[in-house]
Amino acid sequence: MYILDRAASELSDGNTRQFYYSNRSYSYRKQGNNVREIKSMGSNKTERACPSLLKVTISKFDGKVSTSFWKTHCGHELEIGRIRLDDETRTIIAGKCYFLF
Incomplete structure (x- = not known):
């Protein structure tokens, strides 16, 4: 997955440029009053820049x-537990994994 990290910039020729970075790059930034607990698997962020x-x-x-x-x-693998999936897809994958073990 990729995220738009900052606003688009206008180039000297009038064109617009946007950069979408890997959503696993950099560090987790706490927001608010720290009321929410950290996820049991930890943050998806890798504490590094993925190229x-x-x-x-x-x-x-x-x-x-x-x-x-x-x-x-770089710095992370494609882990099924860290991919955002809708409930239906997650159920299908869980069913297939159940029969493998």
Whole structure:
């Protein structure tokens, strides 16, 4: 998964650029009065920068969108427990895992 970490920036040629970073990058930032408990699995954040990102450029003149994609993830693996899934998909996967063991 990727997240938009900051607002889009306007380039000198009038185009707009956005960077989407790996949602596992950097550190967990506490918000509010610290009333909520930390999740039992801990934070999804890796405390490091993952180099995987999407660079999106939107043309001001014709609305054309071009992207560059850095696929390499570093500092974390693809863990099924850390992926956001809807309830139906989670139930299907749990059922399949049950029959494997």
